[in-house]
Amino acid sequence: xxxxxxxxxxxxxxxxxxxxxxxxxxxxxxxxxxxxxxxxxxxxxxxxxxxxxxxxxxxxxxxxxxxxxxxxxxxxxxxxxxxxxxxxxxxxxxxxxxxxxxxxxxxxxxxxxxxxxxxxxxxxxxxxxxxxxxxxxxxxxxxxxxxxxxxxxxxxxxxxxxxxxxxxxxxxxxxxxxxxxxxxxxxxxxxxxxxxxxxxxxxxxxxxxxxxxxxxxxxxxxxxxxxxxxxx
Amino acid sequence: xxxxxxxxxxxxxxxxxxxxxxxxxxxxxxxxxxxxxxxxxxxxxxxxxxxxxxxxxxxxxxxxxxxxxxxxxxxxxxxxxxxxxxxxxxxxxxxxxxxxxxxxxxxxxxxxxxxxxxxxxxxxxxxxxxxxxxxxxxxxxxxxxxxxxxxxxxxxxxxxxxxxxxxxxxxxxxxxxxxxxxxxxxxxxxxxxxxxxxxxxxxxxxxxxxxxxxxxxxxxxxxxxxxxxxxxxxxxxxxxxxxxxxxxxxxxxxxxxxxxxxxxxxxxxxxxxxxxxxxxxxxxxx
Numbered sequence: 003x004x005x006x007x008x009x010x011x012x013x014x015x016x017x018x019x020x021x022x023x024x025x026x027x028x029x030x031x032x033x034x035x036x037x038x039x040x041x042x043x044x045x046x047x048x049x050x051x052x053x054x055x056x057x058x059x060x061x062x063x064x065x066x067x068x069x070x071x072x073x074x075x076x077x078x079x080x081x082x083x084x085x086x087x088x089x090x091x092x093x094x095x096x097x098x099x100x101x102x103x104x105x106x107x108x109x110x111x112x113x114x115x116x117x118x119x120x121x122x123x124x125x126x127x128x129x130x131x132x133x134x135x136x137x138x139x140x141x142x143x144x145x146x147x148x149x150x151x152x153x154x155x156x157x158x159x160x161x162x163x164x165x166x167x168x169x170x171x172x173x174x175x176x177x178x179x180x181x182x183x184x185x186x187x188x189x190x191x192x193x194x195x196x197x198x199x200x201x202x203x204x205x206x207x208x209x210x211x212x213x214x215x216x217x218x219x220x221x222x223x224x225x226x227x228x229x230x231x232x233x234x
Numbered sequence: 235x236x237x238x239x240x241x242x243x244x245x246x247x248x249x250x251x252x253x254x255x256x257x258x259x260x261x262x263x264x265x266x267x268x269x270x271x272x273x274x275x276x277x278x279x280x281x282x283x284x285x286x287x288x289x290x291x292x293x294x295x296x297x298x299x300x301x302x303x304x305x306x307x308x309x310x311x312x313x314x315x316x317x318x319x320x321x322x323x324x325x326x327x328x329x330x331x332x333x334x335x336x337x338x339x340x341x342x343x344x345x346x347x348x349x350x351x352x353x354x355x356x357x358x359x360x361x362x363x364x365x366x367x368x369x370x371x372x373x374x375x376x377x378x379x380x381x382x383x384x385x386x387x388x389x390x391x392x393x394x395x396x397x398x399x400x401x402x403x404x405x406x407x408x409x410x411x412x413x414x415x416x417x418x419x420x421x422x423x424x425x426x427x428x429x430x431x432x433x434x435x436x437x438x439x440x441x442x443x444x445x446x447x448x449x450x451x452x453x454x455x456x457x458x459x460x461x462x463x464x465x466x467x468x469x470x471x472x473x474x475x476x477x478x479x480x481x482x483x484x485x486x487x488x489x490x491x492x493x494x495x496x497x498x499x500x501x502x503x504x505x506x507x508x509x510x511x512x513x514x515x516x517x518x519x520x
Contacts, residue, residue, distance in 0.1 A: 039299065065445055086312065088315050089314060089328075089470075089472045090313065090314055090470065090472065092316070094472070099315075099342075100269065100298045100300065131445055153305070158264050181298055181299070181300045182301070183298050183299060183300075184283065184286075186296075186298070196278075198417070198418070199274070199278055199414075199416075199417035199418050199439070200278050200280075200417060200439060201421075201440035201442070201443050202419055
């Protein structure tokens with residue numbers, strides 16, 4: 003118990019003293035996971051809507067694949083991204099292994115199916131007749147999609163939160179493709195793992211608390227947007 | 235159906251991703267980087283945090299430290315995925331060199347391994363010598379032994395001692411493998427009141443949180459020797475040979491050796507490593 007209080011004290015001091023290393027680590031976490039979430043929203047929502055609105059053979063197989071992808075283990079993603087990005091691997095010529103870029107790619111792979119799966123469910127649960135009604139009122143297809151997305155705003159913002167929450171808290175892939183390099187690719191989760199193995203439990207707890215605070219504030223903002231005006 | 239619209243959106247997404255991925259390398263024109271694959275103890279002890287900024291300032295290289303076990307570090311070197319290795323697994327290193335994966339293996343420093351365990355010492359191994367007899371006692375008393383189990387330098391040393399004791403502990407109930415780094419393995423041993431083999435540096439760094447005592451130390455077999463190896467650029471064209479050599483040269487330089495000599499004294503009261511550059515491996519521990 004004493005250790006936890008020590009950690010809370012440490013977290014407080016690291017925050018109020020603007021410890022440059024901890025600030026750097028926190029900002030990088032935010033940047034990497036933020037960009038990864040944005041890209042995953044772009045791919046996830048567009049693909050999710052497309053799959054939800056189209057009818058094709060094998061749709062159930064595709065949907066079940068997406069749903070499986072929602073539980074993609076980060077370490078497995080990390081392993082595959084590492085192998086692809088190795089110098090002598092298929093994408094080695096980019097020379098981006100052990101960089102924040104590699105971490106963004108891995109986190110995007112993790113977050114995209116989460117966003118896609120929730121989008122899919124969100125759009126599918128809208129009443130079928132809504133689409134016909136919108137089209138009957140003279141909307142173009144693009145306008146219709148836009149209205150549907152707006153209608154599904156509540157679950158879609160949940161998708162944003164789930165995607166972001168999934169990657170900001172993820173450690174397996176980040177440590178594999180980022181390498182936990184000091185001042186360069188060290189994020190809150192990988193730093194926590196390292197400080198734990200160094201026996202600096204107070205700093206590890208402090209980093210954990212900062213991570214929780216960060217996740218809380220991001221979700222607070224998103225929830226504000228989500229709950230602002232409930233549709234209907 | 236609005237398949238067309240959907241396809242358009244999908245296509246935009248894919249194009250964006252491609253642009254994003256391909257746009258990155260040019261956007262991040264990096265300084266010349268070196269990938270250093272090393273054992274966890276050099277990072278967990280904090281030694282590299284002291285040495286690397288000096289090296290980077292001096293040479294302008296940027297070092298990417300990948301702290302894994304010695305086994306994995308050499309596997310990375312074998313695949314040409316690292317430029318230089320700092321490892322402590324002599325038998326495996328010699329094989330690595332004879333198979334031509336590495337060149338210029340040079341002695342950097344040493345410290346020693348210790349057997350730690352609960353203060354009660356249920357297998358009565360305190361100060362037992364040689365170390366293999368202590369291992370035999372642990373086996374015959376069937377007291378829990380926590381192994382790294384990760385092909386690290388420490389794990390190889392542990393297997394060497396089991397071999398010297400003539401015991402194969404694999405699959406025994408009292409023998410558990412964590413597959414984790416030294417720090418975490420020490421924590422597991424402390425929680426489960428088991429014995430483990432540890433390098434002194436990591437043990438000293440973690441001692442304050444552990445209820446583990448040093449029970450066996452000071453045997454010749456317990457020597458823990460660190461070498462630097464440059465990955466052979468003849469095997470892999472993409473290896474940064476100049477950078478690897480610069481780092482290896484830096485490690486054996488007089489200045490670095492001086493830092494190693496005093497590193498840890500302020501924090502632990504005794505040095506964590508003993509500099510050995512230029513010495514012969516056979517002469518250590520005498």
